[in-house]
């Protein structure tokens with residue numbers, strides 16, 4: 001079985017990668033090893049090859065770590081192959097929030113189902129990711145459409161770290177270098193990422209939605225139409241919450257009646273997170289951000305994501321956090337938000353009411369699978 005799968009996969013690689021694999025007798029090693037390292041005479045000095053044997057799908061990945069470019073083989077030549085039954089993907093991460101990116105530009109139907117996404121996202125039995133993202137044809141005149149499945153198979157409207165990865169993925173697919181900007185249709189409307197010269201991606205995330213019924217939350221609005229610093233009882237503890245949608249719902253808290261200023265490292269996120277996510281005041285469930293204020297322009301945040309649990313970062317969550325901090329009078333409009341996976345720069349601009357997010361997005365590895 002392993003050899004058959006490997007043979008199919010081998011055809012998906014560029015000739016130089018195939019030569020390298022063949023030269024170390026890769027295919028016979030696949031049936032007995034779960035992990036091995038291969039020297040590559042191509043664009044990478046050492047290519048760790050990891051194979052997963054799984055009854056429901058077969059997968060091989062090639063790591064993109066330690067890249068030393070030495071010839072003309074480009075990642076897009078790998079992605080260009082289109083064998084029937086074989087799905088190529090690239091795994092990306094934005095501050096440790098990781099995604100399986102699928103080239104879906106030839107169809108408006110996602111190439112994998114939510115159920116398959118759950119299996120692929122599994123960190124023990126699959127590739128491991130917080131979600132699967134599809135790069136699709138544009139809608140209403142946009143360059144592209146982005147759809148995403150969370151690791152639980154649900155489909156959110158938007159993903160901030162994901163859209164930075166999406167922009168880098170498009171640049172790779174289209175073989176673009178340097179500064180580039182795209183218009184992307186998402187469930188949260190038009191999103192415009194711009195790849196900067198340094199490789200980071202700055203994203204116009206649009207306007208935050210504050211109207212309680214649109215977030216959505218059943219909590220009563222107390223500041224115009226918005227829910228700001230409102231009391232929410234979660235498992236006997238009264239938390240102060242501000243509700244913000246960045247296309248997807250967020251509940252932001254800086255503390256509760258017992259501990260007014262949170263020490264976010266002390267939180268038991270696994271216990272408290274799901275109680276917020278499934279609270280009956282959030283009809284579409286919610287993402288929750290627990291925030292500590294360092295200064296007027298520096299916040300620290302941990303997140304419990306709807307449909308994905310505790311992740312290392314959440315872009316829409318960082319945006320919602322700064323909006324909530326401004327509404328509660330805790331910080332200015334331009335902040336650095338520290339997440340477990342690293343910092344994001346966020347600005348809620350007064351001039352256009354848009355939120356701008358800047359941060360990294362990197363390839364982790366390339367892979368192929370037969371579903």
Ligand SMILES: N[C@@H](CCC[C@H](N)C(=O)O)C(=O)O
Nearest residue numbers: 156159160161248314315316
């Ligand atoms: N990690 C993402 C958010 C992904 C969607 C979220 N889990 C939801 O269901 O709304 C981000 O970086 O924004």
